[in-house]
Amino acid sequence: xxxxxxxxxxxxxxxxxxxxxxxxxxxxxxxxxxxxxxxxxxxxxxxxxxxxxxxxxxxxxxxxxxxxxxxxxxxxxxxxxxxxxxxxxxxxxxxxxxxxxxxxxxxxxxxxxxxxxxxxxxxxxxxxxxxxxxxxxxxxxxxxxxxxxxxxxxxxxxxxxxxxxxxxxxxxxxxxxxxxxxxxxxxxxxxxxxxxxxxxxxxxxxxxxxxxxxxxxxxxxxxxxxxxxxxxxxxxxxxxxxxxxxxxxxxxxxxxxxx
Amino acid sequence: xxxxxxxxxxxxxxxxxxxxxxxxxxxxxxxxxxxxxxxxxxxxxxxxxxxxxxxxxxxxxxxxxxxxxxxxxxxxxxxxxxxxxxxxxxxxxxxxxxxxxxxxxxxxxxxxxxxxxxxxxxxxxxxxxxxxxxxxxxxxxxxxxxxxxxxxxxxxxxxxxxxxxxxxxxxxxxxxxxxxxxxxxxxxxxxxxxxxxxxxxxxxxxxxxxxxxxxxxxxxxxxxxxxxxxxxxxxxxxxxxxxxxxxxxxxxxxxxxxxxxxxxxxxxxxxxxxxxxxxxxxxxxxxxxxxxxxxxxxxxxxxxxxxxxxxxxxxxxxxxxxx
Numbered sequence: 037x038x039x040x041x042x043x044x045x046x047x048x049x050x051x052x053x054x055x056x057x058x059x060x061x062x063x064x065x066x067x068x069x070x071x072x073x074x075x076x077x078x079x080x081x082x083x084x085x086x087x088x089x090x091x092x093x094x095x096x097x098x099x100x101x102x103x104x105x106x107x108x109x110x111x112x113x114x115x116x117x118x119x120x121x122x123x124x125x126x127x128x129x130x131x132x133x134x135x136x137x138x139x140x141x142x143x144x145x146x147x148x149x150x151x152x153x154x155x156x157x158x159x160x161x162x163x164x165x166x167x168x169x170x171x172x173x174x175x176x177x178x179x180x181x182x183x184x185x186x187x188x189x190x191x192x193x194x195x196x197x198x199x200x201x202x203x204x205x206x207x208x209x210x211x212x213x214x215x216x217x218x219x220x221x222x223x224x225x226x227x228x229x230x231x232x233x234x235x236x237x238x239x240x241x242x243x244x245x246x247x248x249x250x251x252x253x254x255x256x257x258x259x260x261x262x263x264x265x266x267x268x269x270x271x272x273x274x275x276x277x278x279x280x281x282x283x284x285x286x287x288x289x290x291x292x293x294x295x
Numbered sequence: 296x297x298x299x300x301x302x303x304x305x306x307x308x309x310x311x312x313x314x315x316x317x318x319x320x321x322x323x324x325x326x327x328x329x330x331x332x333x334x335x336x337x338x339x340x341x342x343x344x345x346x347x348x349x350x351x352x353x354x355x356x357x358x359x360x361x362x363x364x365x366x367x368x369x370x371x372x373x374x375x376x377x378x379x380x381x382x383x384x385x386x387x388x389x390x391x392x393x394x395x396x397x398x399x400x401x402x403x404x405x406x407x408x409x410x411x412x413x414x415x416x417x418x419x420x421x422x423x424x425x426x427x428x429x430x431x432x433x434x435x436x437x438x439x440x441x442x443x444x445x446x447x448x449x450x451x452x453x454x455x456x457x458x459x460x461x462x463x464x465x466x467x468x469x470x471x472x473x474x475x476x477x478x479x480x481x482x483x484x485x486x487x488x489x490x491x492x493x494x495x496x497x498x499x500x501x502x503x504x505x506x507x508x509x510x511x512x513x514x515x516x517x518x519x520x521x522x523x524x525x526x527x528x529x530x531x532x533x534x535x536x537x538x539x540x541x542x543x544x545x546x547x548x549x550x551x552x553x554x555x556x557x558x559x560x561x562x563x564x565x566x567x568x569x570x571x572x573x574x575x576x577x578x579x580x581x582x583x584x585x586x587x588x589x590x591x592x593x594x595x596x597x598x599x600x601x602x603x604x605x606x607x608x609x610x611x612x613x614x615x616x617x618x
Contacts, residue, residue: 049569131409132407135321157570160413162450163400163450163451166400169366169401170400172480176363177482198487200487201489203482203485214597215544218539257443258441260437262425263436263437265435271594271595272596272597272598274601276602281600286598286614292559295576295618
């Protein structure tokens with residue numbers, strides 16, 4: 037069984053930097069790390085291959101520079117190989133442009149299953165997994181909490197507004213995985229060493245028969261027209277608990293007439 | 296100058312049309328001459344409520360027989376538009392929901408149209424729509440528009456607009472046939488499970504009590520549930536403890552997760568990462584309990600308690616008992 041996991045390298049959310057005044061988008065010329073949201077897909081893929089008793093986990097990622105450190109993190113967790121589409125022309129891509137590139141790279145890998153996070157932690161458009169599925173003509177199940185594979189069929193427990201759906205889906209398929217459903221393993225020292233020698237196929241968009249004007253700023257069907265500070269919320273009263281702070285909360289709730 | 300026509304994706308269940316749908320209908324009426332709804336399922340059942348909120352027609356697929364909303368509805372809309380049986384609207388509005396995202400994503404590929412996600416406001420700029428998306432924990436608002444000639448596909452955050460009924464006649468029910476989906480339509484829902492929760496729903500509750508990493512352990516989350524129960528509140532969570540597997544994703548308040556705007560939001564052991572703030576900053580009143588006096592959550596709290604959640608929360612629950 038071959039599982040492809042889409043992963044994204046993003047600016048560290050703990051220190052997300054700033055908007056670039058020229059492009060009005062998040063600056064990405066900082067150190068990029070593996071999006072934590074993707075670690076669940078990687079873990080899920082490793083567990084599914086383990087359960088199947090055979091197979092491999094291949095990563096697909098794209099980046100406008102030549103960053104690989106986030107990819108190495110996922111390889112160190114145990115993924116076998118990676119395709120990295122690294123091309124300056126990708127800067128400024130919208131979700132559809134991103135999905136075109138990922139879909140083209142995934143198609144070459146001929147996977148049985150494609151996993152992704154439900155959304156990235158920086159752009160969080162939340163539409164890429166289903167766009168990739170549509171581009172590949174595949175079924176998709178988004179917001180998966182559990183996945184099991186039996187032969188050519190996946191059974192997925194999908195988060196819904198009311199609770200969950202049990203969905204049956206023939207493979208190949210695209211499944212997006214919600215955070216927290218598996219515990220991502222920490223890369224071992226051995227894993228980190230091995231990751232340095234795992235194959236990373238570096239591609240340009242031309243290798244995928246994608247033209248520069250289909251992606252990046254040129255291909256994005258949207259533009260930012262304005263950036264403004266949001267109205268600030270004023271901070272209120274701060275009380276240091278001396279053992280009776282709960283009484284202040286009760287009084288506050290009383291004032292609001294909610295209790 | 297308004298748009299000619301907007302289509303609003305209708306979601307709902309046994310309880311009627313979803314609130315997010317009614318919210319979008321209200322905004323659509325402000326910016327477009329004609330507002331129509333589309334849905335995967337039985338549109339006729341929603342026609343009266345949709346009409347009451349200003350939709351003049353509802354295009355619906357009929358029973359999907361367990362097939363997924365995303366691929367079914369997007370394929371049906373694209374087929375209708377490309378065959379010319381339906382004139383394409385200027386814009387599609389869909390909620391940032393589980394199914395809304397799927398429909399928007401599939402539709403964007405089929406129509407070769409870009410999607411703008413997570414917008415909290417829409418307005419006319421000349422004869423076109425612009426949308427506002429909060430970034431960096433809601434400290435900055437980014438305004439965007441489409442450049443590819445449309446139709447626009449907007450994914451709208453719940454709680455962005457107020458529903459308002461206008462007392463219109465029932466929406467005209469129009470069939471929206473689903474074409475052969477091929478392999479892409481292979482996923483089928485076998486069973487639907489409803490999570491029984493005693494209290495109100497997270498995004499509808501008047502009071503929300505959320506827990507974060509400061510609770511220290513998954514077991515300690517029970518103190519959040521007890522306080523929520525005592526207040527008739529919905530329990531929520533920060534992303535950190537959802538990622539840690541302490542509570543399900545459906546509890547998550549934040550940029551990824553639910554946006555809530557209750558009368559009172561009580562943040563317990565939540566530091567206030569930008570990820571979280573964007574999901575709860577719109578609450579009318581915020582109470583924060585955190586032992587770190589420097590925690591960013593205090594910058595948005597109306598009442599901040601610098602203290603240990605393990606001490607303050609149980610005492611608060613006890614004080615509320617019997618009231």
